[in-house]
Amino acid sequence: MDEAIRRILADHGRLAVPVADLADDADLYRAGLASHASVNVMLALEDHFDVEFPEGMLRKQTFESIVAIKAALAQLDVVGS
Amino acid sequence: MDSDELLKEAARIAREVAGPASSDVDERSRFPAESVEALRHAGLLGALIPGELGGLGASLAEVAACTETLAAHCASTAMVFAMHQIQVACLVRHGHTDGLGQFTRDVARLGLLLASATTEMGVGGDVRTSICAVEADGDEFAVTKMAPVISYAEEADAVFTTARRAADSPSSDQVIVVCRAADTKLERLSEWNALGFRGTCSNGYRLDARGPLGLVVPDPYAAVSSETMLPVSHVLWASVWLGLANGAMDRARRYVQAEARSKPGVLPPAATRLAEAAVVHAQFKDMVAGATARYEALMDDRGELSSIPFVVGMNALKVSASTLVVDVVSRAMGVCGISAYRQDGEYSLGRYLRDAYGAALMVNNERIHANNAHLLLADRRR
Known part of the structure; x- marks a missing residue:
């Protein structure tokens, strides 16, 4: 799951730093994730993991770090290592 | 001042000061100085600041009602009032440093007028992107911004300026820096001669400011x-x-x-x-x-x-x-x-x-x- 999240961030996050340099708990907004890009990240995550984020999870906090994204996906029963 | 008194005071200023000056403000495209002075004198510039910090402790709905009353007589005065209160709201809700706490008290006590510099030349109007950055030097900051618009910059006591958090921050990692008039140099780059809202004096400027790092709003x-x-x-x-x-x-x-x-x-x-x-x-x-x-x-x-x-x-x-x-x-x-x-x-x-x-x-x-x-x-x- 980690690798897929990082790939999606690299493809759609338009971050200012290489994704490989980011710690799992690094603040993605501080790393340059803007609001339009975060929508694209969300859509790509939904497509890749075949899930739909419910309205209650569509908050800035859900996408603020790789750890937060993993926790959100876990809540949607996406199993990963 | 209770809610009724607040609104009555705004209505009085609208009727007796802002309304009579409105044609001259519009014709000459000048700052509605007499209206803002009346609002300051009545304590209305600190309306949104809680009582314990020296303000009137008014709600947003109450300030909105005052804004509405002013606009019926002079829309430029109302827009200046609105833009000022937007900065006050940011200060009250996000200004959690000692320096900003003291500054908030000063706004209430002295009736300081706050302006804002969010847009920047070269970002295509996207206020969530900055080119300029906060340059920290010891416990001081320095910032230089090319701003296509800073409304009533020359009349304001401080300009709330957005900039990248640090020289190596990405363009979307921004903070607000409170640039006090005494620490700020403004070079006028363009004149505001518009169809309406002519009293907001929304000229363009190059802004050069310094100040203590405690005046950087900590929240992103x-x-x-x-x-x-x-x-x-x-x-x-x-x-x-x-x-x-x-x-x-x-x-x-x-x-x-x-x-x-x-x-x-x-x-x-x-x-x-x-x-x-x-x-x-x-x-x-x-x-x-x-x-x-x-x-x-x-x-x-x-x-x-x-x-x-x-x-x-x-x-x-x-x-x-x-x-x-x-x-x-x-x-x-x-x-x-x-x-x-x-x-x-x-x-x-x-x-x-x-x-x-x-x-x-x-x-x-x-x-x-x-x-x-x-x-x-x-x-x-x-």
């Missing part, structure tokens, strides 16, 4: 923007436009009533047009009241404030209010006919119409639609 601008600046801006701007519509409707109503008095027993032809305008006006009023109440109810719910339905709803307020103001003022003009078209006389609506057209252009509705279009891609049914 992204959070300040979504939790406070955007919703408060939309509520207070909408209140300015609603006040403009109120002023135009007031003239239309007086026109029809004068007609009715001159021929008792005969319904004046314009009376039906006034009734039609009143329907749109009522829709406008209820929408602004509804959106203001919605924000006040959610103010402390950070998660909800960043939710898509809330953001889309506040953006919708901006688009609707800025469209409805032109509709209502145009209808009022239809009611008063040639008397409204004239530049002189008690029913003249030329300035109202010119001011009204600015609403859809200041933060262009096209940009707001584009933002909502993006957000709606991620919208979900509750």
Whole structure:
């Protein structure tokens, strides 16, 4: 799951730093994730993991770090290592 | 000061100071200094600051009502008041450093006027992107910004300036820096000579400021923007436009009533047009009241404030209010006919119409639609 999240961030996050340099708990907004890009990240995550984020999870906090994204996906029963 | 007294004081200033000066402010495109001084003297510049910090502890709805009252007499004064209060709201809700706490007390005690520099040359109008950066040097900051617009910069006691957090921060990692007038050099780059809102003096500047690092707002601008600046801006701007519509409707109503008095027993032809305008006006009023109440109810719910339905709803307020103001003022003009078209006389609506057209252009509705279009891609049914 980690690798897929990082790939999606690299493809759609338009971050200012290489994704490989980011710690799992690094603040993605501080790393340059803007609001339009975060929508694209969300859509790509939904497509890749075949899930739909419910309205209650569509908050800035859900996408603020790789750890937060993993926790959100876990809540949607996406199993990963 | 209780809610009634606050509104009465705003109404008095609107009637006795802002209204009489409004034509001169408009004609000369000058700052409404006498109105702002009256607001300062009455303590209204610190209205949103809690009582324990020296302010009046007013609610946003109360400040919105004051803004609306001012706008019916002088839209430029109301817009300056609104823009100032937006900065005060950011300061009160996000200024959690010792330096900013002291500054907040100064704003209340001295009635400091706050301006804002968010747009920057070279970012294409995207205020969530900065080129300039906060340069830290010991416990001081320095920042230089090329700003296409800083409204009433030369009259303000401080300019709230957005910039990248540090020299190596990405363009979206922004903070607000409070640049006090005494520590700031402004070089005027362009003049504000516009169709309406001529008293806001929205010139362009090169801003060079220094100051203690304690005057950097600690919360990221992204959070300040979504939790406070955007919703408060939309509520207070909408209140300015609603006040403009109120002023135009007031003239239309007086026109029809004068007609009715001159021929008792005969319904004046314009009376039906006034009734039609009143329907749109009522829709406008209820929408602004509804959106203001919605924000006040959610103010402390950070998660909800960043939710898509809330953001889309506040953006919708901006688009609707800025469209409805032109509709209502145009209808009022239809009611008063040639008397409204004239530049002189008690029913003249030329300035109202010119001011009204600015609403859809200041933060262009096209940009707001584009933002909502993006957000709606991620919208979900509750």
